[in-house]
Amino acid sequence: MSDTTGTPLVEMKDIRIAFGGVQAVDGVSINLHAGEVVGLLGHNGAGKSTLIKILSGAYQMDSGEIRINGEKATITSPRDARDYNIETIYQTLALADNLDAPANLFLGRELVTPLGFVDDDKMEAETRKIMARLNPNFKKIKEPVSALSGGQRQSVAIARAVYFNAQILIMDEPTAALGVHETKMVADLIQELKAQGLGIFLISHDTREMLELCDRVSVMKNGQLVGTERVEDVTEDDILSMIILGKNPREAA
Amino acid sequence: MSDAATSKTTAPPRRSLMQTLEIDTRLLGMIGAFLAICLVFNFYTDGRFLSARNIFNLTIQTVSVAIMATGMVFVIVTRHIDLSVGALLAFCSAIMAMLQARWLPGLGLELGSPLIAPLAIVAGLATGAIIGCFNGWLIGYQAIPAFIVTLGGFLVWRFAAWYLTSGQTIGPLDQTVLLFGGSEGILGETWSWIVGGLLAALSVLAIYAARRNKVRHDFPVKPAWAEAVMAALAAGSILGFTWLLNSYDIPRGKLRRMFEAQGQELPDGFTTGHGLPISVLILIGVAITMTVVARKTRLGRYIFATGGNPDAAELSGINTRKLTVKVFAIMGTLCALSALVAQARLQNHANDIGTLDELRVIAAAVIGGTALSGGSGTIYGAILGALIMQSITSGMGMVGVDAPLQNIVVGSVLVFAVWIDQVYRKRMGVK
Numbered sequence: 001m002s003d004t005t006g007t008p009l010v011e012m013k014d015i016r017i018a019f020g021g022v023q024a025v026d027g028v029s030i031n032l033h034a035g036e037v038v039g040l041l042g043h044n045g046a047g048k049s050t051l052i053k054i055l056s057g058a059y060q061m062d063s064g065e066i067r068i069n070g071e072k073a074t075i076t077s078p079r080d081a082r083d084y085n086i087e088t089i090y091q092t093l094a095l096a097d098n099l100d101a102p103a104n105l106f107l108g109r110e111l112v113t114p115l116g117f118v119d120d121d122k123m124e125a126e127t128r129k130i131m132a133r134l135n136p137n138f139k140k141i142k143e144p145v146s147a148l149s150g151g152q153r154q155s156v157a158i159a160r161a162v163y164f165n166a167q168i169l170i171m172d173e174p175t176a177a178l179g180v181h182e183t184k185m186v187a188d189l190i191q192e193l194k195a196q197g198l199g200i201f202l203i204s205h206d207t208r209e210m211l212e213l214c215d216r217v218s219v220m221k222n223g224q225l226v227g228t229e230r231v232e233d234v235t236e237d238d239i240l241s242m243i244i245l246g247k248n249p250r251e252a253a
Numbered sequence: 254m255s256d257a258a259t260s261k262t263t264a265p266p267r268r269s270l271m272q273t274l275e276i277d278t279r280l281l282g283m284i285g286a287f288l289a290i291c292l293v294f295n296f297y298t299d300g301r302f303l304s305a306r307n308i309f310n311l312t313i314q315t316v317s318v319a320i321m322a323t324g325m326v327f328v329i330v331t332r333h334i335d336l337s338v339g340a341l342l343a344f345c346s347a348i349m350a351m352l353q354a355r356w357l358p359g360l361g362l363e364l365g366s367p368l369i370a371p372l373a374i375v376a377g378l379a380t381g382a383i384i385g386c387f388n389g390w391l392i393g394y395q396a397i398p399a400f401i402v403t404l405g406g407f408l409v410w411r412f413a414a415w416y417l418t419s420g421q422t423i424g425p426l427d428q429t430v431l432l433f434g435g436s437e438g439i440l441g442e443t444w445s446w447i448v449g450g451l452l453a454a455l456s457v458l459a460i461y462a463a464r465r466n467k468v469r470h471d472f473p474v475k476p477a478w479a480e481a482v483m484a485a486l487a488a489g490s491i492l493g494f495t496w497l498l499n500s501y502d503i504p505r506g507k508l509r510r511m512f513e514a515q516g517q518e519l520p521d522g523f524t525t526g527h528g529l530p531i532s533v534l535i536l537i538g539v540a541i542t543m544t545v546v547a548r549k550t551r552l553g554r555y556i557f558a559t560g561g562n563p564d565a566a567e568l569s570g571i572n573t574r575k576l577t578v579k580v581f582a583i584m585g586t587l588c589a590l591s592a593l594v595a596q597a598r599l600q601n602h603a604n605d606i607g608t609l610d611e612l613r614v615i616a617a618a619v620i621g622g623t624a625l626s627g628g629s630g631t632i633y634g635a636i637l638g639a640l641i642m643q644s645i646t647s648g649m650g651m652v653g654v655d656a657p658l659q660n661i662v663v664g665s666v667l668v669f670a671v672w673i674d675q676v677y678r679k680r681m682g683v684k
Binding site: 056058077078079082088090092093094095096097098099103107108109110112116117118120121122124125 | 466467469470472545549550551553554555557558559560561562564565566567568569570571628629
């Protein structure tokens with residue numbers, strides 16, 4: 001089990017962000033330790049994705065504080081987040097459909113030759129290597145990713161996050177578009193990355209899946225944090241009532 | 254490595270000749286259409302259309318639009334449009350012409366001074382780049398749609414040029430500048446063979462280097478004979494083109510003037526060919542540079558990624574606003590380069606220079622396979638598109654089709670070409 005007593009890998013404190021009068025995230029604080037999987041649960045529009053996009057640099061918070069390894073972090077762009085070894089697998093996958101897998105995997109971080117030209121062959125070789133590990137059935141290396149199946153596209157997005165030695169991984173609905181077999185593969189991967197000491201934020205609607213994969217779950221409703229619980233301490237019904245009623249049954253008890 | 258092992262044990266599926274050669278069927282279709290157009294016009298003009306003389310003229314008439322079309326590919330790939338290229342060409346041309354004929358002589362530089370041409374050209378290119386940057390800033394940072402910014406620019410820059418020149422035709426242009434126009438600036442037979450030979454050798458070398466690189470990474474390569482065929486095709490067409498332009502003899506009157514200019518008398522029975530025009534070399538240079546940018550640089554990768562999925566590009570840490578500025582700066586610079594070629598070919602700057610060029614340039618890019626939805630397009634396609642457009646226009650002129658009908662046909666061809674492309678994409682299942 002992960003050590004949750006030391007300095008957290010990520011601390012997000014009192015995060016707020018509003019879009020045109022709608023308080024999308026309203027004073028939420030969560031943290032994440034190395035080797036831990038924290039699940040974020042809640043209805044659509046509860047603010048989970050928005051909160052996580054602040055960490056990945058896609059949105060900028062109005063107020064609040066982010067600490068990485070105990071030090072204050074300034075994240076104003078996706079590039080900043082990458083510099084803190086934060087990698088994100090977006091719900092939309094964020095792939096450029098017209099480009100092939102290697103181009104997508106290295107997008108924004110292309111390998112270049114000494115002359116400064118993109119080194120397509122090197123990137124292809126690296127892609128073949130990581131794909132052989134993640135998804136051995138993946139063969140369409142040179143095809144535009146629009147020609148790939150949902151699962152294959154997912155593995156490109158995952159490969160992109162894993163390849164660059166992320167310390168902090170954000171997975172927004174990683175299994176939503178996947179079949180049974182591929183979902184199992186993602187679950188195995190999460191266990192493997194956890195064992196390697198990564199901290200993972202996982203967003204999903206599937207409560208049962210979350211209870212299997214996560215160490216702790218945080219539930220959000222209407223932009224606010226309902227509560228954070230260790231999975232051993234709660235039942236699926238507890239979680240559901242937190243999601244639906246926005247009340248923490250353990251506090252009430 | 255297990256990949257390579259498994260693919261060897263399973264029998265490779267039967268592949269057609271085209272697949273083995275890895276020729277883009279779309280490109281093949283365009284070349285086929287182009288050849289068909291040439292043959293039809295050649296038939297109706299009793300062989301005049303494919304004469305060395307007409308091919309020479311066709312080539313130099315295409316250069317200006319083709320140069321801009323390569324830039325338009327980047328603009329359209331990033332999901333923008335530039336309606337102001339013809340106007341921008343006119344403005345850059347006005348700046349260059351005024352510098353040559355009025356301003357620099359006014360500052361004390363004598364007409365014919367060797368400094369005039371470089372100063373005028375550099376100033377023209379800088380003007381194009383700066384206006385392009387400004388357009389890109391309005392579009393990228395101020396989020397005004399490119400359609401509106403360049404629709405405004407369409408009026409602004411053409412009439413800024415008019416204002417600058419008071420509506421007058423500006424000439425004569427500097428002798429050095431005229432070299433960029435085509436028929437005045439030619440390499441002659443010997444140099445054409447040297448340049449043609451070098452280009453042919455380069456293309457063979459490029460194919461060889463690409464293959465060697467693939468082998469080094471253990472990637473599948475096409476059979477050696479297929480590479481040889483491609484190399485032979487590339488080198489053959491370059492040398493054939495050189496031969497064709499070399500076989501177009503310079504007319505006697507012009508030869509006499511050329512000899513007189515050097516204080517010599519034209520010997521009896523002396524003939525020599527035109528060879529490659531400098532403007533065509535510029536186009537080849539632009540084409541190679543733009544292709545390398547598109548395929549081998551981060552800038553090119555980001556342009557295509559942004560066109561494919563702007564959100565994904567942004568989430569990958571690409572600064573898409575700055576990218577927009579760069580794309581429009583390239584477009585502006587290429588407009589200025591086209592302005593140089595266009596004014597040199599026409600031998601003066603007139604108010605109507607580059608009129609309707611925006612439509613020709615967009616049509617060339619679109620006929621060349623650049624999708625208006627963004628994310629896909631090729632440089633060679635756009636150049637071939639420009640060539641097809643120019644062939645149709647000048648072919649109809651030679652056949653004697655009435656001017657209104659010519660434009661009706663050109664417009665219809667554009668729509669027809671895009672329709673064919675849609676059908677092709679649907680059949681092939683590409684987006």
